[in-house]
Amino acid sequence: MSVLIFAELDEGKIKKSSLEAIFYGAKVAEMTGTSATAIIAGPADDAELASAGRFGATKVLHATDPKLTEPNGMAYATVVAAAVQQEGSKVIVLAKSSLADAMTARLAGKLKAGLAANVIELPDLSNGFLVKTSIYTGKAFAHNELKADIKILAIRKNTITPEEKDGTAPVETFTPALNEADFAISVKNTEKSSGDILLPEADLVVSAGRGLKGPENWGIVEDLANALQAATACSKPVSDLDWRPHSEHVGQTGIKVSPNLYIACGISGAIQHLAGVNSSKVIVVINKDADAPFFKSADYGIVGDVFDILPRLTEAVKAL
């Protein structure tokens, strides 16, 4: 029996959110008196894979089949299900992402697993298996009892702060039988902004709304984001107006983020926007309207013109 962690790669490196999942899984293994195995699919070198040991994994299964080079939720679910069977795993941990979502659902269907999405704390094992999840788009929490034999925990970013230690995990090549039907979807084209910090992974987010007046003014937002090494985001009206791509829209019907710092520039703070960002650790609001509702949900606020304030903040960051 072991805790199994599904870890994702981004260009051959284990994603930061997956390191958090590995650390979380290792903690659960510690709590349940078992060990933590990571399963990773796709190309990566052994040193990178072995580094999962620094976050508590005691073994890494590496699915190396070239058919798994491109992320594929259905095929990865088949691989993870085989790993669950081999390891006798009862708890599967992973970090929320678009790939993880696609994988998790298929896996839950295969294993008849009890599934908790958006987990935000370590489980409470004092009476059954209870996990706290974020619901109503961050407006509330639920304490869920997972009653199935096999449990899947999809954790949200910033659920736990990973602590690194010395050590590496042995890497074993894993070659389960793949299922042809999992490759029925063909990918024609992928458009991905490269080099940028991915919004769901970002520790720091600079977000802007209609107060920026037009897409041509986004330079001051990007300058601050670059200085901070933050990701950029936007409000729903901005993505509806096509000033920014939909993949940057945070809020109730967009991306939900939980970074360490969320800076909202020229966003009034409709309840639907707050829902997507209110799990952020620290919220800064900059708005020229002192009555903007967002100030009530902020930790720091500046009433002022974003066109004046943002360049000054950028300079102040560079001076740090």
Place this chain on the structure above:
Amino acid sequence: MKILVCVTSVPDTTTKIAFTDNNTRLNKAGVTFITGPYDDYALARAVELKEKTGASVTVLNVGEADTEPVIRKCLAIGADDAIRVNAEPTDAYFVAEQIAAIAQETSYDLILMGRESIDYNGGQVHGIVGEMLGIPSISPVMLLDIEGDTAQITREIEGGKESLEAKLPLVLGCQEPIAEWKIPNMRGIMTARTKPLKVVEPTGTDKLTTVDSYELPAPRGAVKMIPAEEAETLIQLLHNEAKVI
């Protein structure tokens, strides 16, 4: 072509969430229930496909009797008939099982639903249904076109999007801008009253997860305001006080 659209009945997005019965139930007093916003996109695209190709559109809801106004609204928007599985939709696997059971009776070419419900936000039901039926599932879908038995799909991925091609049948979790939300017109509202709405009992599985209790987030502390002329101080505070940069 037969399309099944699965919809949720959820609190309006502006709702202030509160709980009752010792934090074990949502306090529904004064709460307006709406079709899940993502489900509304799925329904709108299904009705467009019906108008274009003559597809039939069936709406499915797993919910108790108080969800019927939402189902009637979906019929008013253009669905042909509806099925309600009479059960509280609290566990993703359980809900998926109900949908799969309906889908096994009638073979649908497309099963559409929102990318996630806005109450539990799991975003898992479409994938579990796909697995149960042994057909592909894709989410979140931003564009959908059907030619013959082939679907052309654009899916959002982190930091971008990808174009996909897959053969029907498919299960899709939908989001904007797959279609514009539709508002029912008077004729739609009148005809919706007489469109068939079948109520069936759930197939019996124990729920794999249950909610023991709910909790509201602790309120944030008071906001610290910084005068605009001293804006640079913010960076010092974020560095030294909040320690986030």
